[in-house]
Amino acid sequence: MQMGRVEVAIFGNLAKIAGEKVTFVEVLTLGEALSALAAKYGEVFRNRIYDENNKPRRFINIYVNGKDMRFLNGLETKLNDSDKISIVPAIGGG
Amino acid sequence: MVMKKMADLNLEKSGAAEKNLATVLPHSLSDEEFEFYSRQIVLPHIGYDGQIKLKHARICIVGLGGLGSPAALQLASMGVGHIRLVDHDVVEISNLQRQYIYSAKYLGYPKVEVAAKRLKELNPNINVEPLPLSLSHWNAEEIVRDMDVIVDGLDHIGPRRVLNRACLKTGVPYVYGAAIMTFGNVSTIIPRETPCLECFLGGINEDVLPTCATVGVHPAILNIVASIEVSEAVRIVLGKKPLLASKLLYCDISEMSFEIIQISKVENCPVCGLNNIDFSHEAENIFEVCGREGGRTFIVTPKKNLNLEMDRLVNLINNSRDFHIEVKANLGVTFTSKSGGKISILKSGVMIVANASSKEEVHHLYDEIVIRGLGSSVCKSVCKTDHCRIPYDRGTVANCPFV
Secondary structure, three states, rough: OOOOOEEEEOHHHHHHOOOOEEEEEOOOOOHHHHHHHHHHHOOHHHHEOOOOOEEEOOOEEEEEEEEEHOOHHHOEOOOOOOOEEEEEEOOOHH | HHHHHHHHOOOOOOOOOOHHOOOOOOOOOOOOHHHHHHHHOOOOOOOOHHHHHHHHHEEEEOOOOOOHHHHHHHHHHOOOEEEEEEOEEOHHHHHHOOOOOOHHOOOOEEEHHHHHHHHHHHOOOOOOEEEOOOOOOHHHHHOOOOOOOOEEEOOHHHHHHHHHHHHHHHOEEEEEEEEEEEEEEEEEEEOOOOHHHHHHHHOOHHHOOHHHHOOOOOOHHHHHHHHHHHHHHHHHHHHOOOOOOOOOEEEOOOOOOOEEEOOOOOOOOOOOOOOOOOHHHHOEEEEOOOOOOOOOEEEEOOOOOOOHHHHHHHHHHHHHEEEEEEEEEEOOOOOOEEEOOOEEOOOOOOOOEEEOOOOHHHHHHHHHHHHHHHHHHHHHHHHOOOOOOOOOOOOOOOOOOOO
């Protein structure tokens, strides 16, 4: 299977930690994309997106082409060229 | 153009707007109304016809905190004919930094009561319906059913999910808004057309989310989010396509960035999709909220509006040595207990207890004051039968199928 070049948009405090809002990764799955981002941006970013069980934290929404990963195949979601990932920290207050 | 419209109306100017309203045709504006709204009537996308639509609109604002209060002021001053206000809280000093609808002299008063008074003072041409309720699984559909659009003024994900489900069921558009620190979100949910809240926020665990009390919120972001919510709600009333349908606005005033994320409807969404799930098991009578002033705060929500007799409630509290009344309002009473707790009971039967030690303590308090204290009047308003089904002598409010 061929890896896809995927655009990743990062929002809120996560973008501040990453130091950029948009990047591109060449990966097969969503899980690989998150791992690539954690490797690229370092420990603080990794700890913000993964919990102690190495699962994405439940205050971060991850969308693939606008669909929540929960309704796709989670971290196993296959990615293709020109897919777009959005990583969005949830906002709960008001 | 404005003068021409005024001449077309051929209405005599009178003193009070309310007096003039009575003489105005249902599909026209009085001179006072015309002058009041003249700066928006000249806007091409509102115009005279748009103003009439606003006059006949019914908008519900759920939650009157940092988002709901500025939204309420704007919608009232824009001339939305009927505004329903829903909130279960009382005014606290920590609200005043961002909730300009209230002032220091109303500390301890039910927010809906103060807000309704302020909105009527601001614009006597509109109707304001204050509901001192806690939005819940049991009352959400009734609250939203006859509305044209719902504006989100809530501060937690949990009640937003309840609101989303009620709007989906009743087909009422829901403008979602949220804010924390310098960040804000807005999205407009049109039932069966756009993604619902569950599609794009359903996986969030409320317990791990920061709240305004813990990480703070900038008043400017609240006003921005509230204003965008108002803009979307008004577009819906005017019959125009909302600009944030199937889109999530993410803004951050620390960078002055406004970005839009495309979001998609999910076929297997448990609320709007094929895998429809019953969430009624999530409903709770007593739940803990973010502490008001450092202590634990609980809210008791009866399943139905108890419409308490406030005079009887006040007498009951006054006659107890354990309590001291601080505020006596039309729609609620706030008092302190000897143990240092601060308690508010609203006319609907909602009770808020700050500085409580446990859920059991709150249970006991509600039982003592509302169930046993007001006894038969509560039964009558809830059961509407002569056969009491509440096991007073054996249990507490938890045993009551109605309260």
